[in-house]
Amino acid sequence: MLNLNKLYGSPLRVYLLLGALAAAGLWCGFHLPISLFPNSAKPEVYVSIAYGTSTPEEFLHTFGTDLEEQLRRLNSRGIEVESIEAQYKRAQAEYNLKFRWGMNSQNAEREVANIVNAFASRLPQESRESLNIGLRNQNAGFLAISFYSESQSLDSLYDLLKPALMPQILQVSDASLPVLYNPDQREIRIDLKPDVMATLQLVPRHVETAIQAELKGTTGGSVSNGKGTIQLEMPRQIEKIEDLNQVIIPTPSGKIVHLSDIAQVDWAPKSGMNEIFKSSGSPSLILWASPRPGGNVKRMSEQIIEMVNRSLKDLPKDIHSRVLVDPSFFIRSAVQNVFQEVIIAALLAVVVLFVFIGSFRNVITAAIEIPLSIVLAFILMRWFGINLNLISLVGLALSAGMNVDASVVVMENIFRHFEANPGPKDAATRLRILAEAVNEVRFPILASTLSSLVVFLPLTFTTDLSNALLGDLAYAVVFSHGFSAIVALILVPTIRLQLMARGTEKATHSPIEAPILWIERTYAKCLSWFVSKPAAQAGSYVVLAVLLAFLFVKGLPRLPREIVGLPDTDWVVLDITTEGNTSSRQLETTVGEVEREVTRLLGARLDYTFTQIYDANEGTILARLKDKRDMKVAWNDMERRFRNTPFMKFAVSPWNPSELPIPDPPALRIDVMGPDGNKRGEIAKDLADYLEESKLYSRLSTIPHTHAEKTVTFLPHMNQWQALAKEGISLRPNDLADLSLVATTGRQVGKFPIKNESIAIVLRFAEGGSKSTEDITSLPIGLGAKIVPLAALMDVKAILAPSSLFRLNGQELTRIEGRLDKAKESSKGENLRRAKLLIHGWISDHKATLGSSYFVHFQDADVELNDAIHQLAIALGLSLIIMFLVLLLQFGSLGEALIVLVSVPLGFIGVILSLWLFHSTLSLNSILGIILLNGIAVANSILLVDFGNRVRREQGLSPDCAVVEAARKRLRPILITSATTILGMLPIALGLGDGGKILQPLGIAVTGGLGVSTLFTLFLVPALHSLWLRREAKVSAVNDISSPMAPRPSPTLMIWILLSLLLGSARVEAVEAAPLTFEQAITAIVDRSPQVGIERGELERTQAKNIPAGYSFLPQLSLSASEFRSTDTTSASRSYGATSSLNLFRFGADLAAFRAAGLEEQSRTHFIRASILKAESEASTALFGVLQSELEIKVFQETSTLTKDLLSNSKARFQKGFVPSQEVEKIEIDLENALAEARDAEIRVQQYRAELRSLLGHDNISLAWPWKDRFEKQGVTPLSALSAQVGTRPDWLAYEKKVQAADKRVDQYLGKLLPSLDLNFSYSSDLRATTGLSGAYWSGALIVSVPFLDGLVGYSDYREKIKTKSIAELEFEQTKRIAAKEWQSAQATLRISAETARSREVTIQAARRIYSDNLERFHRGLVNANDLAVEYRRFLTSELLTVKGWAVAHQSLVKVCLSAGQRIDSCLRVWDQLETRRAPDLGASPTKPTPPHKIGN
């Protein structure tokens, strides 16, 4: 261990060391990237593909579903894709892949690009060329600069600016793809003359082929002439646009024409859908730049703006530029603002210190820690790749308040020690005293720092949103606060020692000493009154408990929720969506009107507007305000003014150039599902309109648009096309669709390079193309000498079709989303409730429309926020538990630990009340505030309780006096801590500046919570503590008499045991045998298996270990506490031992262990599945036994009834003397045998039932299968088929592959293994209270060990799992084989027994005929009764045999179903076939034979 004592003696070394570190920290600080939000990504990758010539449906079925499937496979490669959205629009398909938080953006894009590019080879050329893959980051800031000039056209401006600007701008490393966008894009347009085309019998195909042939240059090979190689090539024939005129087109009639004969070639502005950009009204060139993923948007913007300004100086003076969107300015001001807050927080902390401490010099000594620990934290921030951003800066601001504590404690103790040793001292003595003083507090400081850091630990390990947002804050606090302890233990004593050498060793007094003393006195008076009045205490507990309960039940759920407040901005975005426009010029007019209205509405508040029109139906107006403070009013005004109409939808939102994709979920999300897109769209539209009319949501939208669009379909007249073919006319129906494409939107036939840009060549019809259906149907087509309309060859029909199709993760659905105006956001929950009611009503009204295949599902729109809050709540719970454990460790008493924790619920009261009072929100920040608050509040009450104990011990006061005395003495440090923190947070709570808006809820939570908590803590904790001390005194008195070693049974523990016993017995009673279906029975059997139980438990643990990976990094605290009390009442000694292992760093070993855990999970799952299989086979055997035996019983009972009849008949005949007695005896024997067999069957039933009971605990398997009715109708008892479904077993081959992949991965990880740092500490405190001195002797050891590699353990575990897996696999294979065998034998039995039964039926018919003949003859007196009885018996016997035969057949059928896994329906089909094949004159059911004719009556 470092010898610190020596260090204090050599200040130069300390200063040099810390100076060097501080310099490094400053360097790091200046080189930290500045951004708005933490550098965490949730990439979204989009892919867009134009259909080319195919229709959306065609594309979906040929390529779309396949591509989606391939993209979905990313998941199986370990890349977690959250969702894949596919939208098949009118002209193109768009895929949107959302990845999980933390996925590297570039990797995500690369993976998607790999798949899509591999897939692209299948696509037709036009689609392939239109393929577009990119990263979508809607929140990423972008830079936009517009250029315009009064004297030049956009084109010439573009030609001037592009070479001047772009080469250098493309060098900017942070920008992803800067472009100078010229909205006036041009194309080479070939305007075909329709009449000439028709006369020459040409269709666009001919032109296209001719042009494409000319656009290609071909090589003619090469010749080698000894010296070198000569390349031969035929260059492209077309060099200039004019050359296109000379393209030769052969007509079908054999003529040759030039393109100029049939068309006009033009270099014209792009037609159709055009993007339009305007800044404050005038069309401009726009320079766009957005940062590459992980790039620094601020640096990028600054560099580009600088370049633009430099370049413009050299260009003509009439070129103006305007920075439309500059995120760097925004980020700069926001970050500066927060930086100011950090400084204010630090200054306020210093002021508070000064007020309480007094001496300026001492304050500086303590306060130097604040900047130093922040600067040192920069080093670690750089190391861990954490940016300077709003979140991490606030972390630093938070720690500023907390950091002074350590140095104040060190200083105080040094003063105390020096005061205890008065008189002049030499340097060595001073050093000795100082070292003593520092050593004494070293452990408490480390422990308290650690405990406040431990509170934050769970935060660093949260995932997804909360980690992305708050992880940096936790890191910043941990780093800075961690360093503060080190600085306090090294630097502060060193400075102190130097100051001491100059003789300033006295503690000074506060400048406002008198008021503070007055406060202390008053507080002590009030407190002693409170402590002595149990009624007042009880009253206040009850009031606070009721208040807390009320706030939890009523207040908390009503608090509006948000993810995080966003910094103020001066940009308002108004999105405009219309329906039915066909060209962007149409929308331009509309947007122009809206823009005018925006200008009017915002008036003087508006700086300028920036309009973007993306296509015919989508546009955006960005309005920049002069002052950020007007934002709220402007936003409200705009939302009120621009409300949705059936034709136009608006969305208003402020715009922040941030990098973090903070989700902005709608208030309502409903999915409509069903097979047919058209009908689904209709349902969604009806539902959306219904909701619109309820006016619950101000902005409802559907994905995709449910707006049905007119689609015109061409249906060729087939017979006519055949006639055309006979005539030798080489026209194809596709040519006509192509013609229509050219006549309407135009068709791109190739590209042509002009000035290094490839320009599209577009075929169109002259005169602006066709505008109506009639125009298209009357397009002229030359057929021989005739000119016929297109309608003569095709049926042209207009139908309504949905405009696009939306697929989420491969499922087609229509989604309805509702949003609320900002002003009404607080009524979100209420609106959702009402919407649910309305929609449930709607659903029940529209049952007929929905039918059985359309569903309306509510989705949780806030899922991400709720998950994040949930995660943070878990983190909060964990931090409370850790805190509790630390307290238990510190106090060794459950009661005292709980008393200390009382401040936590008090803090909750304060937090909820203040959030509610100041209309703040329950956000990630406010929960973080609660976590933070708990740390500080608990620290305060620790001081109170700890000091109370000490005072009581040292001064032997009564409990009441002790706590009051302790509280009076501790009031000052408590006030210092609370005041520094509250004042530090005050600027944030007031929401001053940009950072304030983000963290206002946190500020409010901390200031409000801490204020309330401190106030109540100061009274309640001492009061409770005195109660506890009084009780302890009583107990110890009792204990002293009985036994010193008697353990104290904890009442809480007793209650727990009692409760769990009660609950346990209740649960035992609840396990009553309710009838189970077969599936349930199997589940029950599996549940009963102890091995499965163990495996499941392990599986859950593994999953728990595996899924929230972060939590395994949590410190594991084990605790043992023992107390020794000797009979000597004056001396007591306690010892506590605790070990705590903190895996502070995430290293490869841990990762490997997680992977191994994942594999373990898989193998356990497979084991459980195998067990289920086994249980299934066991249960089905037993159940089948029961069923078979029960059937047998029935058969034998039937037999015995028949035999009984025969017996009575025989007896009668014997009495009449017709038959001898042997006959009767024989029948009696038969009867006995039948009964015996029935009994045997019964015994078998019992045996099988017993087996079932042993498997299941009871034998109550209900036979209520869905196909029971059908079986019963067919006369089959519910001996239904049970499906073992062998076919749907896990795919072992796929599993094997996964294991191999995992193998590889584990090997990789093993390569990266690094030791994890374990921090073991243990301490024992040995108190000897025999002397009156302050005799706490602490000894502590901090062992930093580098133990062995966790990963290796995980790895060997994983090897074991592989073994287990292969055994399970083997078992499964066996089971499968047995099942197959059973299936075959059962099938054979079925076949044979059915055959047998059928052949026996023939016998039965014969027997019956003979019997009835004989009966007739008997009546006529031709046959004697004996012969008749013989015939009757023969008949009976054969009937019996048939019954048995059918029974066996039937059983085998059941067995077939049981063992084979055939679907029930197919079994029933087999059964039906048997039924129809049977002889018609037999009774309907083979198991219920027709009763024989009675004779003798």
Add this chain to the structure above:
Amino acid sequence: MWSRTILLIAVSFCGSLYPSAPTHESEDVPVVFTKTAKPQPLFDMLLYPVRIQSQINATVVAEADAIVTKVVAPLGKTVGLHAPVLILKHIDPVYHYRPLVIPAPVAGVVSSMEVSQGTRVTKGQKLASIMDPKQLSAIAEIASGDLASIQLGLTAEMKLNGSSKPYSVTVIGVSPQLDPVTGTATCLLALENRDVTSVPSGSLGKVTFKVRERRAIAIPEHALVYRENQVFVRIVVNNTARFIPVNVGTSRGGIVEITSGIEDGMSVILRSSVYVAQGERVKVQPAESAEFE
């Protein structure tokens, strides 16, 4: 002119889609823009490509094997009936005693000349064609489905490609036979305008037949509301919105015919400031007032 009326209505309705000058409205009562339903003239339109051809189209052929000695009437020359067009020299010296003068079979303009001086021609070879550019007619191929609507005497409007000048044409003959290859019957149309000389024969154009003329109520397509497979039109009665189920007929240019449901004088909601529910109170703002300008 009907087309112009339709166009006007279409334009005005399209204009009414979007608020030209949105007004500040109170938040509670939705503002609706209405129009009174009135029967208006409607018709169905049939569009066909037509080819202009001359009614007189004569061919000049060689009467014997000969050599062209002179082109009397070159291309474009107006010739009278029997006026000489070409002079040939017989190949057989027996007939050399007099030149072979080929006269114009009709009066008209030489529209093609396929020989020149010195050309050796055979008997029956086509030498030139003469047509009368003043007697033009148009040919349209009518699809079988539309034949019933095209009757003799039906007038229609024709426009030639590349020009916006309308010509009036009348159906003067319809072939009673369908061409099995094209599935169409040829229809002959007579041009009525006197100044047809500017129209070159053989040029293509489009003819528009207006059939089934009638008076009916028509409203913009966007005023229709689709609910559960039924079509509704919203009307205002006593400042209250009502949904009326209607049957719709044909639609063209964004205007749809209402065959039943809406009666003369009903106040139909064309658009509203927000979504309007059945029975909701609304504030009416007539669409005609501001938006016909």
